[in-house]
Amino acid sequence: xxxxxxxxxxxxxxxxxxxxxxxxxxxxxxxxxxxxxxxxxxxxxxxxxxxxxxxxxxxxxxxxxxxxxxxxxxxxxxxxxxxxxxxxxxxxxxxxxxxxxxxxxxxxxxxxxxxxxxxxxxxxxxxxxxxxxxxxxxxxxxxxxxxxxxxxxxxxxxxxxxxxxxxxxxxxxxxxxxxxxxxxxxxxxxxxxxxxxxxxxxxxxxxxxxxxxxxxxxxxxxxxxxxxxxxxxxxxxxxxxxxxxxxxxxxxxxxxxxxxxxxxxxxxxxxxxxxxxxxxxxxxxxxxxxxxxxxxxxxxxxxxxxxxxxxxxxxxxxxxxxxxxxxxxxxxxxxxxxxxxxxxxxxxxxxxxxxxxxxxxxxxxxxxxxxxxxxxxxxxxxxxxxxxxxxxxxxxxxxxxxxxxxxxxxxxxxxxxxxxxxxxxxxxxxxxxxxxxxxxxxxxxxxxxxxxxxxxxxxxxxxxxxxxxxxxxxxxxxxxxxxxxxxxxxxxxxxxxxxxxxxxxxxxxxxxxxxxxxxxxxxxxxxxxxxxxxxxxxxxxxxxxxxxxxxxxxxxxxxxxxxxxxxxxxxxxxxxxxxxxxxxxxxxxxxxxxxxxxxxxxxxxxxxxxxxxxxxxxxxxxxxxxxxxxxxxxxxxxxxxxxxxxxxxxxxxxxxxxxxxxxxxxxxxxxxxxxxxxxxxxxxxxxxxxxxxxxxxxxxxxxxxxxxxxxxxxxxxxxxxxxxxxxxxxxxxxxxxxxxxxxxxxxxxxxxxxxxxxxxxxxxxxxx
Amino acid sequence: xxxxxxxxxxxxxxxxxxxxxxxxxxxxxxxxxxxxxxxxxxxxxxxxxxxxxxxxxxxxxxxxxxxxxxxxxxxxxxxxxxxxxxxxxxxxxxxxxxxxxxxxxxxxxxxxxxxxxxxxxxxxxxxxxxxxxxxxxxxxxxx
Numbered sequence: 001x002x003x004x005x006x007x008x009x010x011x012x013x014x015x016x017x018x019x020x021x022x023x024x025x026x027x028x029x030x031x032x033x034x035x036x037x038x039x040x041x042x043x044x045x046x047x048x049x050x051x052x053x054x055x056x057x058x059x060x061x062x063x064x065x066x067x068x069x070x071x072x073x074x075x076x077x078x079x080x081x082x083x084x085x086x087x088x089x090x091x092x093x094x095x096x097x098x099x100x101x102x103x104x105x106x107x108x109x110x111x112x113x114x115x116x117x118x119x120x121x122x123x124x125x126x127x128x129x130x131x132x133x134x135x136x137x138x139x140x141x142x143x144x145x146x147x148x149x150x151x152x153x154x155x156x157x158x159x160x161x162x163x164x165x166x167x168x169x170x171x172x173x174x175x176x177x178x179x180x181x182x183x184x185x186x187x188x189x190x191x192x193x194x195x196x197x198x199x200x201x202x203x204x205x206x207x208x209x210x211x212x213x214x215x216x217x218x219x220x221x222x223x224x225x226x227x228x229x230x231x232x233x234x235x236x237x238x239x240x241x242x243x244x245x246x247x248x249x250x251x252x253x254x255x256x257x258x259x260x261x262x263x264x265x266x267x268x269x270x271x272x273x274x275x276x277x278x279x280x281x282x283x284x285x286x287x288x289x290x291x292x293x294x295x296x297x298x299x300x301x302x303x304x305x306x307x308x309x310x311x312x313x314x315x316x317x318x319x320x321x322x323x324x325x326x327x328x329x330x331x332x333x334x335x336x337x338x339x340x341x342x343x344x345x346x347x348x349x350x351x352x353x354x355x356x357x358x359x360x361x362x363x364x365x366x367x368x369x370x371x372x373x374x375x376x377x378x379x380x381x382x383x384x385x386x387x388x389x390x391x392x393x394x395x396x397x398x399x400x401x402x403x404x405x406x407x408x409x410x411x412x413x414x415x416x417x418x419x420x421x422x423x424x425x426x427x428x429x430x431x432x433x434x435x436x437x438x439x440x441x442x443x444x445x446x447x448x449x450x451x452x453x454x455x456x457x458x459x460x461x462x463x464x465x466x467x468x469x470x471x472x473x474x475x476x477x478x479x480x481x482x483x484x485x486x487x488x489x490x491x492x493x494x495x496x497x498x499x500x501x502x503x504x505x506x507x508x509x510x511x512x513x514x515x516x517x518x519x520x521x522x523x524x525x526x527x528x529x530x531x532x533x534x535x536x537x538x539x540x541x542x543x544x545x546x547x548x549x550x551x552x553x554x555x556x557x558x559x560x561x562x563x564x565x566x567x568x569x570x571x572x573x574x575x576x577x578x579x580x581x582x583x584x585x586x587x588x589x590x591x592x593x594x595x596x597x598x599x600x601x602x603x604x605x606x607x608x609x610x611x612x613x614x615x616x617x618x619x620x621x622x623x624x625x626x627x628x629x630x631x632x633x634x635x636x637x638x639x640x641x642x643x644x645x646x647x648x649x650x651x652x653x654x655x656x657x658x659x660x661x662x663x664x665x666x667x668x669x670x671x672x673x674x675x676x677x678x679x680x681x682x683x684x685x686x687x688x689x690x691x692x693x694x695x696x697x698x699x700x701x702x703x704x705x706x707x708x709x710x711x712x713x714x715x716x717x718x719x720x721x722x723x724x725x726x727x728x729x730x731x732x733x734x735x736x737x738x739x740x741x742x743x744x745x746x747x748x749x750x751x752x753x754x755x756x757x758x759x760x761x762x763x764x765x766x767x768x
Numbered sequence: 769x770x771x772x773x774x775x776x777x778x779x780x781x782x783x784x785x786x787x788x789x790x791x792x793x794x795x796x797x798x799x800x801x802x803x804x805x806x807x808x809x810x811x812x813x814x815x816x817x818x819x820x821x822x823x824x825x826x827x828x829x830x831x832x833x834x835x836x837x838x839x840x841x842x843x844x845x846x847x848x849x850x851x852x853x854x855x856x857x858x859x860x861x862x863x864x865x866x867x868x869x870x871x872x873x874x875x876x877x878x879x880x881x882x883x884x885x886x887x888x889x890x891x892x893x894x895x896x897x898x899x900x901x902x903x904x905x906x907x908x909x910x911x
Contacts, residue, residue, distance in 0.1 A: 053859065638801035642793075646809035650900060653816055657907050716863060717881055718798040726803065727889045731861040734888075735846055738895040742839045745899035749836060752906040 016095040017085040024077035024105060031070045038067045038465045041474045045179055047115060054118075061115035061179055064465025065246055068314070069112035071462075072321045073236050077105050079440035080231040083329055086436045087227055087336060097137060101231070104130035108236050112243055117166045117176045124162065124208075127237050128155045134232060135224040147220040150529060154217045155207050162204025162244075168197045173251075182250045182472070189255055198252055201244065202261055209241025209295045212269040216525040219276075219288045226332030229284065234291045235325045239317070242298045246313070250472035253305055262303020263392055267399035269296030274406035278507060279514040283331045283341045283414045287324065290367070290410045293403050294320040301385060304396055307467065307476050308388050312381035314466035315480060318458065319366065319378035319448070326363035326444035327414060330356055333437050334418060339427030346418035352430040357419045359441025364415035366448040368408045369496065372482055374452040376493070379404055381480070383489035401492060401499075408500025409507050416504075455480040557677070560684055567687045593634060601627035609678075614659045622652040639722045772821070779821040786814030794893050795886075804889035808896025816904050824908040827901075835901035842894025849888035861888075 034044055047059025062070070081101065088094050107126030114120040129152070136148030166176070172191045173181040181188075188194060205211075210218035221233050232238070245262065252258060273292030280286045294316070301313035333356045334349065335341045350357040366375030382404075386397035423430075432438070451458040464478040483490070503510065547558070604623030611617050625648035632641035708721045708729065718724035726734050790811035797803030819827035831838075853862040863885040870879030 639803070639806070642801060642806050643809065646806065646813060649813065650809065650816065650904075653820075654904060654907060657904070716885070717865060717878060717883075718885075720797060720799050720801065720803070723797045723803040723889075726805070727798075727885050727892070728863045731850065731863075731885070731888055734892065735850060735861070738846060738892055739843060741895055741899045742836075742843050745839055745902040746836055749902050749906050752910050 016098045017081075017089060020081040020098040020102060021078060021085070023102060024074045024081060027105075027109065028071065028074035028078055031067065031074060034062050034067055035461060038062060038064055039460055041465065041468055043179075043469070045115060050116075050119070056118045057116045057177065058119055059115035059177065059179075060113045062113065063469040064314075064462070064467070065243070065469040066112045068318065068462045068466050069236075069239070069243055070109055072318070073105060073108050073112065076231060076235045076321065076325045076444075077101075079325070079329070079443060080227045082436050083230075083332070083440050084225075084227045086434045087332060088225055093137070097134075097225070100130050100133045100137070101228070104134065104232060104237070108240070111240055115178045117170060117178060117181070120178070121159070121163050121166055124204075124240065125156075125159055127232075127240060128152060128159055128208075131155070131221070131232055131237055134228045135221050137225055137228070138223070141223070144223045147217075147223040151217045151221050153533075154214055158204045158207025158214070161200045161207075165197050165200030165204065168193050168200065169251075172197065178247065182248075185251045185254070185472075188251050194252075194255075195257065198255075198257055198261070201248060201252060205241035205244045206265065206299075207241070208244070209238050209299065210269075210292055211241070211265045211296065211299055212272055213525065215269060215273065215292055216529060218292055219285055220526070222284050222288045226284065226328060226335060229288070230325045230328030230332065233288070234328055235321045238291065238295055239298070239321075242295060242302070242317070245299065245302045246310075246470045249302060249305065249310075249470050253302070259303055259305060259392075262299050263396065266296045266298070266300030266303055267395055269293070270300060270403040271399050271406075272296075274403045274410065275514065276518075277410045278406055278413070278503075279511055279518065281343050281511070283343055283346075283418065284328070284335070286343070286410050286414050287327050287331060290407060291324055293407065294324065297382065297400060297403060300396060300399065301382065302470070304385065304389060304392075306385060306389065307471050307473070308381070308385035310471045311463060311467045311478050311480075312378070312385040314463045314470065315381050315458070316378040317466075318451070318462050319374050322444050322448045322451075323363040323366040323375060326359055326441040326448070327367065329437070329440040329444075330360035330363065331414065333433040333441075334430075336437070337428065337433055338430045343413055343417055345424060345426060347421045347424035348419070349423070349430055350419040352423065353419075353432045353438075355432060355438040355442060357415075359438060359443075359445040360415045360419065362445030362448055363441060364411040366445075366452070368411040368500065369404055369493065372449070372452045374448045374455075374458065377452060377455055377458070377480060377482060379496070380489050380493060383492045384487075387488050387492075397492070401496060404496045405499040405503060408496060409504045412500075412504045413507065452482065455482055553673075557680065560680055564680060564683045564687060567691060568683075571687070571690065597627050597630045597634070600630070609681075615656065618652055618655045618659060622648055625651070639720070775821045779817055783814040783818050786817070787811055790814065790893075790897075794889060797889060798885070804892030805896055807889075808893040809900070811893070811897045812900035812904070815901055819905060819908055824905045827905060831901070835898045835905060837898070839895050839898025839902060842891045842896075842898055844891070845894065846888050846891025849884045849891060852884045852887070 037044055043061060043063035045059065045061055047057050050056045050058040081098070084094075084097070084101070088097055091097065104127055107123045107130055110123030111120060111127060114123055132148050132152040135151050136144050138144040169181065169188065170176045172188055172193055173184045175181060188197070191197075207214045218233060218238060222229050224233065270293045273289045273296055277286050277289035277293065280289060298313055298317060298320075301309045301316070331341055333353070334346065337353065338346065338349070340346065362373065366373040369375045369379035379400075382400050383397065386393065386400055389396055459478055459480040463480055467476060467478050468474045549555070601624050604620045604627060607620035608617050608624065611620060626645065629641045629644040629648065632638075632644055708725060711729075712718055712721050712724045716724045716728040718728070790807045790809075793802035793810055794804055794807030795802075797807070815827055815831065818830065822830075828834075850861040853864055854860060856862075856864060858864070863883055865881060865883045865885075867878045868880040868882055871877040
């Protein structure tokens with residue numbers, strides 16, 4: 001022991017390793033205390049107000065579904081982090097890896113435990129971002145970076161749709177609290193917005209859980225280190241979408257649209273993925289596609305929606321997490337110890353790596369659905385639910401039968417072939433991995449066996465409470481068993497084994513044939529993704545070239561043109577100029593001081609337009625500004641007047657300083673454009689005047705003014721309403737504005753400093 | 769920078785007056801025209817004048833702190849003033865008041881009111897002041 005401890009200290013240099021194991025282990029133990037209440041059918045609901053004014057609460061809902069997920073996340077998390085201490089422990093970026101993994105775990109736990117939809121979304125995005133960081137962990141490889149970006153964009157886009165769905169749902173249900181939303185299923189399903197909500201939620205769930213046609217990112221995500229694949233892309237994150245669908249079942253489920261969307265997408269994904277799994281030669285890819293198959297099956301049975309289907313779904317959820325995490329960890333050990341994952345190279349490892357083989361073999365038997373392992377129970381109850389359906393019976397049973405038979409083959413490919421037979425030559429000489437690595441598969445394997453032999457435990461702890469939560473009926477009696485009688489489901493199982501065995505016998509020629517079929521298929525999702533991205537970049541480049549000319553005059557022209565079109569179109573469309581201009585009346589009341597200001601401003605404006613000197617133009621523009629300030633003073637708005645004056649002075653100084661560097665106005669060159677500019681300027685002037693007249697003639701809504709006049713002194717102890725609004729009533733807006741001021745100043749500073757050249761046109765850094 | 773003795777001499781006086789005036793405007797803002805925004809503008813104007821008379825480097829030396837740091841500290845002060853309310857169980861940015869020396873029996877006697885709102889306004893002042901000087905000084909050095 002002493003030696004291995006010294007080794008740990010030397011190689012893993014720091015506390016990151018054991019901390020990363022201790023945290024999920026502690027969470028696992030902590031979550032166990034809720035088992036009693038949840039198994040008795042009593043969900044736990046706790047929370048604190050987070051942003052009460054927007055109905056956002058940090059609330060936690062612990063019921064059968066969320067507790068099952070939380071235990072899987074923390075339990076498998078413990079094994080995966082323990083495994084990582086050896087798998088990645090001497091990687092120079094190991095602490096960073098641990099940080100990302102912990103970030104992910106927090107996000108995932110938050111996702112499944114949140115009772116508030118907004119909080120759930122925040123955690124949902126945390127898992128997306130940490131998944132991006134973890135897939136791209138080997139950031140020096142282009143393939144990793146591409147896969148990471150692909151996963152981020154696909155799941156992130158789905159996430160945005162999901163957010164839109166949440167907002168719609170919150171408005172329909174009147175609350176963002178899941179515990180309240182779930183009770184209003186009938187209101188939601190009858191609402192005219194239901195189809196939109198459904199589509200947006202499913203867009204989020206399907207991208208996250210890689211359902212066809214968004215499936216392509218998941219196999220690519222296997223570029224991540226193997227512990228990440230085992231944890232995120234098999235046992236936890238990709239099941240986030242499944243969790244969402246299961247969670248929303250009481251609120252959104254039960255309609256025809258829900259049924260067919262999930263049943264068709266899930267059924268297709270499950271068969272499609274299991275066929276692709278057989279085609280792979282990299283065992284990790286085989287496992288990636290079987291994960292897709294499982295996600296499809298879970299979607300399928302959530303869609304099917306009967307109590308039996310939900311029971312089967314919950315059982316299969318636990319079963320799959322147990323065996324798939326074990327298999328990923330197993331192939332990670334094989335890769336780590338032999339240097340390859342190629343199914344044609346690996347043979348006869350069983351004698352060299354007996355413990356890894358044992359853990360992997362139990363998991364593979366569970367995946368193949370062979371009794372007495374828990375995989376058999378999972379498959380049996382899926383069959384049973386499929387056969388009991390009153391619609392789409394053949395589709396559901398057929399797809400799950402085909403997928404199960406192919407799972408049988410995939411189990412053989414990923415464990416039977418590499419571990420049995422005669423030992424083959426591999427890049428590294430194989431030997432058993434360290435205990436921290438094989439303990440994971442072995443423990444998960446024993447759980448697969450234990451739950452298989454004692455299905456009542458699985459039922460009482462996970463499947464029954466989970467079914468109650470998803471199905472929404474706490475009275476339904478769940479009954480899991482290993483074997484009771486020879487029925488149709490049992491006969492289907494036997495047929496599965498027979499079909500699977502035949503397919504396994506011919507899987508090598510089958511693989512070649514499938515390869516040729518898929519090569520010939522013109523629709524390819526992964527290259528198609530690249531074309532979509534290229535198209536997006538081309539579009540961005542085109543519109544940037546169009547809008548970002550780099551010439552200040554054109555920018556300003558564009559801005560004012562947009563303004564003119566916007567105001568003009570609005571006035572025209574709303575027919576807003578339906579009033580009489582009282583020319584005589586508006587001139588009658590004017591006193592000498594008003595006329596003086598008008599002359600002052602007009603003279604400044606004309607001088608600005610006709611002068612050939614920039615300096616004169618700036619000064620004349622300053623005159624216009626000061627004239628405007630005078631108007632504010634005349635109409636008793638001293639605050640605005642002072643600000644206007646100061647800004648005007650500073651603008652003149654600033655621009656004058658800048659102008660010193662600029663050449664004389666190139667009027668000869670601009671002559672052709674001047675009529676256009678003049679026309680635009682005139683249009684803007686007319687439009688703004690029209691709007692001003694419209695505003696003055698219309699009924700001004702004084703409710704806000706009245707409120708502030710009344711409330712300013714008693715509530716904010718200030719008599720200057722403008723300032724009280726700025727610093728008290730609307731302080732958060734002011735805060736946003738001053739943040740913008742700082743950012744603008746820093747950006748301008750960076751621009752000025754970054755492009756500083758000396759007289760010779762060299763950058764200062766270039767000088768020697 | 770202009771080499772003018774008159775401007776130079778006048779600047780020394782005017783800058784001091786402008787700074788004093790800017791603080792005056794800041795403090796009176798809650799009841800009379802003024803406030804952090806205007807105060808910051810006036811204060812910045814003083815130093816802009818200083819930089820025109822004495823040169824940007826002299827102004828930086830006089831300021832001692834980089835203007836962009838002043839702006840960011842101002843932003844931090846404004847944020848702190850907002851967060852302050854949270855410790856008293858109020859929503860973010862709720863004004864917190866302390867009427868120093870006020871007679872509790874007389875509801876109109878506010879004594880010397882000291883508040884998180886004033887702290888926020890000081891933050892606004894520093895942001896406007898620092899941001900403007902960041903820009904002006906960088907521009908003047910550019911020319």
